[in-house]
Structure formats: C-alpha cells, structure tokens
Amino acid sequence: MKVQEDYATHTLCCCCFERYPRFDVVELSCKREDEDLLHAYCRDCINGLFEACVRDTTLWPPRCCGARISVYAAAYLLDPKLVTQCETKDKELSTSNPTYCSNRSCAEWIPPSNIKAAVGKCYNCSAETCTTCKNPKHKGLCPEDEDVQQLMKYAGEQKYKRCFRCRTLVELEIGCNHMRCSCGAEFCYLCGEPWKTCSCDSFIEGRLFRGHATQTPGSPIPMPEKDELPEPDPMEDVISGLQLRLASFVEASTNIVSANVATCSHNWVRCAFPLGEKEGCNICYEAVSAINKCSQCGVSLCTVCLNNRL
Ligand SMILES: [Zn+2]
Ligand SMILES: [Zn+2]
Ligand SMILES: [Zn+2]
Ligand SMILES: [Zn+2]
Ligand SMILES: [Zn+2]
Ligand SMILES: [Zn+2]
Ligand SMILES: [Zn+2]
Ligand SMILES: [Zn+2]
Structure with a gap:
C-alpha cells in the first residue's frame, strides 16, 4: 500500500534510477517491454541528455526508445540557454550547405542571418568566413563560385588574363601580346610574366612579323587559381x-x-x-x-x- 501511494506522487528517473516527485521529472509515454514504469527524466538527467545531444550530432534529435523528445515538452525543466541552443541546433541541421566558422579552434555554425554578400561573421569569435569556399574571408572573387568559374572558363578561352600583380582580369589588345593592367603592371599574355622578362617576346615578334598576330595564341590558361586561397590547415x-x-x-x-x-x-x-x-x-x-x-x-x-x- 505504501509503495502504491509512493508511485502516485513519485516515479523513478530512467537515467539515474533515483526517485523523484512527478512534478520534478519529464514523463514520457515510452518504456521497454520488461519495465513497469513509463520513462521519466529528472531535471539533471534531462539537462544532461539535451546537452549531450547538442554536443554530439549522432545523438540528435534527443530521443527515448526511438521517439523524439520535444524540447518544448521538456522546456520547463531545461536551462533556458539550453532551449535556445536546441533551437539553434535544429536550424543548423535543417540548413542546406551550412557554413561553419573557418577559425579551426572555434568552428561554430554561422546562421544565415549572420551572412552578407557570401561572407559569414562568427557571433562567437568574430572571424569572417567565405560561405562559398568555407575558407577565411579572402580578397576578390571566390574561385569556388560557379559564376566566377564560368567567367574563368570564358577567360581561359578568350582574350583575358589575370594581372600577376593585382589579379584583375585584363583584356588582350588585338594583335598585341602586351598586356597593360589598370594597376600599372605590364605583362606577357602567353606566360603571365612581367613584360620583357620572358622569352615569349621574340617568338611573338616573329609571329607578328609573319602576320599571324590575330591568331589565338597558346592553349587555354589553367584557371581558377587556387593559390589565392589560404593554406589549408x-x-x-x-x-x-x-x-x-x-x-x-x-x-x-x-x-x-x-x-x-x-x-x-x-x-x-x-x-x-x-x-x-x-x-x-x-x-x-x-x-x-x-x-x-x-x-x-x-x-x-x-x-x-x-x-x-x-
Ligand atoms: Zn535522473
Ligand atoms: Zn539480448
Ligand atoms: Zn553507450
Ligand atoms: Zn523511453
Ligand atoms: Zn568563430
Ligand atoms: Zn571563397
Ligand atoms: Zn594589375
Ligand atoms: Zn611570356
């Protein structure tokens, strides 16, 4: 009789096996066949479980006996900070192509609201990450960007070449192998070396002499140039x-x-x-x-x- 009374007001935590008043546990509707009591989690154990699930994605979403435990059903016992972390984790895992902070010692998820013009700013360490190539924010266009790759492909086949100094695409003037960039640099169209420092010059002069100046020179330039990116860790x-x-x-x-x-x-x-x-x-x-x-x-x-x- 005493035991029955006890079960009316108290139950066992299925995690730590301590007895708790029912108002201080999250009671679920699951149990295993060999058990009498429905599964319940005390305040410490439900917080411990949700914390573990936030840390370890293989445990996400929080489950018991295969059924998801709603964060809102447990919220009255959960640390409010943990409820927010769970909501964030949910958004993170439902975001396609998520971006994580490129600072390796941080690696926090960057929510879409913190991303502007393909650069994500970490709310944790303030590091900036390119959302296209996932590397630290870099100068200029991202070589991993599809549009940029299209342009590069086009540039490889057409009459553009990147300036060795400032990396701007420079258009080849018709009939001339001499590239002049708006930054002031001058270079050779064929090899990209500073003007008059390579051995292509005489070759081209010969071609000019023979009247083949408008012929498309050389093979396509290999692009995009990965060396613009920071060294991988x-x-x-x-x-x-x-x-x-x-x-x-x-x-x-x-x-x-x-x-x-x-x-x-x-x-x-x-x-x-x-x-x-x-x-x-x-x-x-x-x-x-x-x-x-x-x-x-x-x-x-x-x-x-x-x-x-x-
Ligand atoms: Zn417990
Ligand atoms: Zn067995
Ligand atoms: Zn285990
Ligand atoms: Zn269960
Ligand atoms: Zn960070
Ligand atoms: Zn990038
Ligand atoms: Zn330049
Ligand atoms: Zn050259």
Missing part, C-alpha cells in the same frame, strides 16, 4: 579522418548489436559496479559505472545508448 585532415573513423566505429558496432537484436528478445539487467570500477559500453565504448547487460545475448549498453541512441 594540416590538422583539418587529421580531424575529419578521426571523425570518419569514429562514425564507422559507431556504425559497425551498431550493426553488431542489431545482429543480436534479430535473434535476442533481450532481458536487460542493470549492473552497478563498486566505486571506481567501470565497464565499456558495446556501442559508444564509454566506460560507465553502471551498465545494462542482456542476460540472454550478453550485450552491454550504457543507459544513453539503450534509451537514447538505439
């Missing part, structure tokens, strides 16, 4: 490589568990270890002080993977 490859590896690990281990799901109905037994002892979860490899072990197939899952990831 060598750390970037390492980091994206690690992320890929982690993703395939999680995928592979999820498959192992799914293979067991096919043959096992699972009977979860929660094992709490003595202080200081930990065991690794079969999905995320996180060492935890209490694990859910299936007594039939032997698979071990942390509570986050069991409730919120699977």
Whole structure:
C-alpha cells in the first residue's frame, strides 16, 4: 500500500534510477517491454541528455526508445540557454550547405542571418568566413563560385588574363601580346610574366612579323587559381579522418548489436559496479559505472545508448 501511494506522487528517473516527485521529472509515454514504469527524466538527467545531444550530432534529435523528445515538452525543466541552443541546433541541421566558422579552434555554425554578400561573421569569435569556399574571408572573387568559374572558363578561352600583380582580369589588345593592367603592371599574355622578362617576346615578334598576330595564341590558361586561397590547415585532415573513423566505429558496432537484436528478445539487467570500477559500453565504448547487460545475448549498453541512441 505504501509503495502504491509512493508511485502516485513519485516515479523513478530512467537515467539515474533515483526517485523523484512527478512534478520534478519529464514523463514520457515510452518504456521497454520488461519495465513497469513509463520513462521519466529528472531535471539533471534531462539537462544532461539535451546537452549531450547538442554536443554530439549522432545523438540528435534527443530521443527515448526511438521517439523524439520535444524540447518544448521538456522546456520547463531545461536551462533556458539550453532551449535556445536546441533551437539553434535544429536550424543548423535543417540548413542546406551550412557554413561553419573557418577559425579551426572555434568552428561554430554561422546562421544565415549572420551572412552578407557570401561572407559569414562568427557571433562567437568574430572571424569572417567565405560561405562559398568555407575558407577565411579572402580578397576578390571566390574561385569556388560557379559564376566566377564560368567567367574563368570564358577567360581561359578568350582574350583575358589575370594581372600577376593585382589579379584583375585584363583584356588582350588585338594583335598585341602586351598586356597593360589598370594597376600599372605590364605583362606577357602567353606566360603571365612581367613584360620583357620572358622569352615569349621574340617568338611573338616573329609571329607578328609573319602576320599571324590575330591568331589565338597558346592553349587555354589553367584557371581558377587556387593559390589565392589560404593554406589549408594540416590538422583539418587529421580531424575529419578521426571523425570518419569514429562514425564507422559507431556504425559497425551498431550493426553488431542489431545482429543480436534479430535473434535476442533481450532481458536487460542493470549492473552497478563498486566505486571506481567501470565497464565499456558495446556501442559508444564509454566506460560507465553502471551498465545494462542482456542476460540472454550478453550485450552491454550504457543507459544513453539503450534509451537514447538505439
Ligand atoms: Zn535522473
Ligand atoms: Zn523511453
Ligand atoms: Zn568563430
Ligand atoms: Zn571563397
Ligand atoms: Zn594589375
Ligand atoms: Zn611570356
Ligand atoms: Zn539480448
Ligand atoms: Zn553507450
């Protein structure tokens, strides 16, 4: 009788297994077959779960037993800052071609409202990022821009060449190999070197002499010029490589568990270890002080993977 009364006003948090008054938990409508109580999360655990989901996109959106937990259903227990972060995360993941801060130590998402003329300004560190090539903001047109690439292709076939000094496209004057840019630089159309410093001159003079001046000279100029972009960060490859590896690990281990799901109905037994002892979860490899072990197939899952990831 006492236990029944207790359940009328109190319930268990499915994450920390402590007892809480019902007004201080988020109660959901899910549970596993072998459980009696519907899943509920205490204030600390629901905040912990949503924080983990914001940090780790593989956990997004926040779920329990496969069903999404609405941020608004949980908002009365969530830190208001976290509610805003969740709304931002939602927008980030629904934005096509998102731009992240090019400052590698920041890498915050730049919302479209902070993007003007293809340059995004980070609200966190104020760094500016080109939204087309995702590199730090650079001078001039972006070589990754489709329109610019079209122009470059055209320029490669036609009578334009970039000035070696200021990078402006300069038009070739008919019948002459001598390019003069508005910045004052003079250069050779064929090789792009400063005027009179290359060996193309005499060749062209010979052509002029033979009356072939209007012939389209040379082969198309290779464009766009990638060397205008800042050096790529060598750390970037390492980091994206690690992320890929982690993703395939999680995928592979999820498959192992799914293979067991096919043959096992699972009977979860929660094992709490003595202080200081930990065991690794079969999905995320996180060492935890209490694990859910299936007594039939032997698979071990942390509570986050069991409730919120699977
Ligand atoms: Zn809890
Ligand atoms: Zn659940
Ligand atoms: Zn930033
Ligand atoms: Zn760019
Ligand atoms: Zn110039
Ligand atoms: Zn030349
Ligand atoms: Zn099992
Ligand atoms: Zn886990």
